Amino acid sequence: MKPIALPDSPYLLLTPGPLTTTASIKHKMMADACTWDDDYNNVVQQIRARLVRLATPQSGYTSVLMQGSGTASVESVIGSVIPGQGKLVVVANGVYGQRIAQIASYLRIPHHLLDAGETAGPDLAALEQLLASDPAITHVAVVHCETTTGMLNPIEAVGKIVKDAGKIFIVDAMSSFGGIEMDMDQLQIDFLISSANKCIQGVPGFGFIIAKRSRMEEIKGRARSLSLDLYDQWKCMEEHNGKWRFTSPTHVVRAFAQALNELDAEGGIAARAGRYRNNHRVLVNGMRRLGFQTLLRGSQMSPIITSFYSPAHPDYRFQRFYSLLKQRGFVIYPGKVSNADCFRIGNIGNIHPADIERLLAAIGQSCYWEHKASTVAATGT
Numbered sequence: 001m002k003p004i005a006l007p008d009s010p011y012l013l014l015t016p017g018p019l020t021t022t023a024s025i026k027h028k029m030m031a032d033a034c035t036w037d038d039d040y041n042n043v044v045q046q047i048r049a050r051l052v053r054l055a056t057p058q059s060g061y062t063s064v065l066m067q068g069s070g071t072a073s074v075e076s077v078i079g080s081v082i083p084g085q086g087k088l089v090v091v092a093n094g095v096y097g098q099r100i101a102q103i104a105s106y107l108r109i110p111h112h113l114l115d116a117g118e119t120a121g122p123d124l125a126a127l128e129q130l131l132a133s134d135p136a137i138t139h140v141a142v143v144h145c146e147t148t149t150g151m152l153n154p155i156e157a158v159g160k161i162v163k164d165a166g167k168i169f170i171v172d173a174m175s176s177f178g179g180i181e182m183d184m185d186q187l188q189i190d191f192l193i194s195s196a197n198k199c200i201q202g203v204p205g206f207g208f209i210i211a212k213r214s215r216m217e218e219i220k221g222r223a224r225s226l227s228l229d230l231y232d233q234w235k236c237m238e239e240h241n242g243k244w245r246f247t248s249p250t251h252v253v254r255a256f257a258q259a260l261n262e263l264d265a266e267g268g269i270a271a272r273a274g275r276y277r278n279n280h281r282v283l284v285n286g287m288r289r290l291g292f293q294t295l296l297r298g299s300q301m302s303p304i305i306t307s308f309y310s311p312a313h314p315d316y317r318f319q320r321f322y323s324l325l326k327q328r329g330f331v332i333y334p335g336k337v338s339n340a341d342c343f344r345i346g347n348i349g350n351i352h353p354a355d356i357e358r359l360l361a362a363i364g365q366s367c368y369w370e371h372k373a374s375t376v377a378a379t380g381t
């Protein structure tokens with residue numbers, strides 16, 4: 001049979017997952033694999049070991065892969081690690097933090113929600129007080145990069161408070177792991193959660209959890225769901241050379257192994273983080289030149305995704321702006337902040353500063369509310 005060429009992508013995804021992936025990653029999905037064959041399970045084992053090495057140089061850590069979108073992995077952790085008598089604190093400042101509290105509500109896990117709103121950092125003094133005042137608390141969860149706004153949360157400071165109080169620390173590092181340098185041992189993270197289609201630049205289909213081995217040993221029998229039982233999934237992978245309990249996303253897994261190769265080839269997380277920072281810098285400077293303002297101050301922003309205020313002009317409509325950009329080969333993200341009108345642009349994926357320069361030119365041509373109708377007439381919208 002003749003090899004089939006990959007279809008052309010109609011646009012670059014400037015969304016933080018799924019994101020623009022390389023042709024070589026997509027190509028890896030064009031073969032089928034058997035879920036109980038050693039060759040496939042060896043790929044899984046290598047992925048697990050490599051994830052641990054990316055998370056920390058220290059020993060004593062392990063990883064588990066879990067089917068589903070990133071939220072399934074968050075739900076797996078929340079539902080599997082907190083004992084029947086346990087209590088969770090969720091430190092939130094956006095949709096993804098609130099989602100952790102929502103998961104706890106669904107699972108009827110007692111919890112406190114410390115919500116700072118969407119444009120402020122976590123209230124560390126309030127966290128310290130809460131931990132001191134309620135001895136029933138066992139676990140604290142926080143989001144690292146809050147993708148709602150692009151805010152980077154101070155997980156080092158949060159972790160110190162959590163550990164001084166002797167609690168277990170859970171971090172949703174979904175949109176930062178692989179794109180921002182961190183050592184989970186130094187940050188005292190017990191359970192770190194991320195997924196295939198964020199900064200490792202794979203395709204969607206599974207998430208992963210990196211945890212202290214000793215913590216994993218403690219959680220047997222706590223799960224509130226069969227298919228999201230973190231301990232059981234881990235035990236199966238440990239005892240059966242990387243075997244998943246139920247059908248694994250084989251194509252996605254093979255693509256992810258290639259994505260890890262490409263992360264190494266780029267120079268590891270430090271080099272990737274440098275590229276993302278460059279993308280972000282070029283984007284923010286260029287957007288400011290075009291008259292756009294960022295939602296967050298410089299020190300709050302992550303190099304992952306950036307929120308910009310929508311133009312105040314009465315003729316501006318996100319949908320029209322989006323369509324004009326899509327016709328020019330770029331897809332951006334609507335805003336997710338409840339109290340400010342914004343749109344978002346992601347910097348992650350197989351995106352380079354030259355792509356951002358082209359994007360800026362396209363945005364300059366798509367500001368239809370500023371231009372005479374003729375300059376954007378070609379669009380037909």
Ligand SMILES: *Cc1c(COP(=O)(O)O)cnc(C)c1O
Nearest residue numbers: 069070071096143145147174175
């Ligand atoms: C992407 C993301 C998730 C998971 O979202 P899914 O749509 O379930 O993949 C969770 N938390 C954060 C911070 C994210 O960016």
